[in-house]
Amino acid sequence: MSFDLDQRTGWPEELLGLLKQFPRETWRVHTSPVAQFWLDRHDAFRREAETLEAMTNEYRAERVATREFAVKSAPRLQNMLGHLHGHHQIEDFHYFPHFRTAEPRLERGFETLEKDHRTLHEGIEQVVETFNALAAALGEQPGADLDAQRRAGERYVEASLLLYRRLARHLDDEEDLIIPLMLHRG
Ligand SMILES: [Fe+2]
Numbered sequence: 001m002s003f004d005l006d007q008r009t010g011w012p013e014e015l016l017g018l019l020k021q022f023p024r025e026t027w028r029v030h031t032s033p034v035a036q037f038w039l040d041r042h043d044a045f046r047r048e049a050e051t052l053e054a055m056t057n058e059y060r061a062e063r064v065a066t067r068e069f070a071v072k073s074a075p076r077l078q079n080m081l082g083h084l085h086g087h088h089q090i091e092d093f094h095y096f097p098h099f100r101t102a103e104p105r106l107e108r109g110f111e112t113l114e115k116d117h118r119t120l121h122e123g124i125e126q127v128v129e130t131f132n133a134l135a136a137a138l139g140e141q142p143g144a145d146l147d148a149q150r151r152a153g154e155r156y157v158e159a160s161l162l163l164y165r166r167l168a169r170h171l172d173d174e175e176d177l178i179i180p181l182m183l184h185r186g
């Protein structure tokens with residue numbers, strides 16, 4: 001199996017011990033305040049990404065103009081990317097060091113999650129860059145080149161959909177590794 005974020009379909013057997021003891025369907029029953037807070041945070045990211053993706057699909061179906069799409073996406077995007085950055089920092093500098101000391105057998109998993117964060121951050125940079133290029137294309141007036149705007153819109157769409165897909169995988173795998181560990185340690 002691959003540990004790569006774009007190839008991964010979950011964790012290998014050797015990292016699944018605690019998840020078998022605390023399967024997903026029991027998380028709401030055995031929950032702790034920290035685990036619950038973290039799951040809620042992840043669910044908020046999922047909802048934000050789903051909303052942005054739904055807006056993207058409307059744009060792709062040509063039910064929304066490029067300008068309207070950009071104007072409506074901007075605040076949501078900025079909000080989500082800002083929160084995501086802060087969330088990863090807390091994980092990288094607080095949660096992960098603490099948990100990897102507590103459970104060295106999961107080291108490969110933490111290493112993978114940290115690598116995911118780097119990949120996600122490259123993705124965030126791509127999204128910001130392509131969004132700024134889109135805003136610049138929209139700002140060129142008068143005689144706006146609608147094709148150039150559309151192309152810039154497509155580049156942004158491509159970068160953002162890749163980010164949402166990777167984020168969904170990362171959140172699931174991170175939870176599968178860490179929530180059982182939190183519950184196991186009380
Ligand atoms: Fe993470």
Ligand SMILES: [Fe+2]
Pocket residue numbers: 042087091171174
């Ligand atoms: Fe997370």
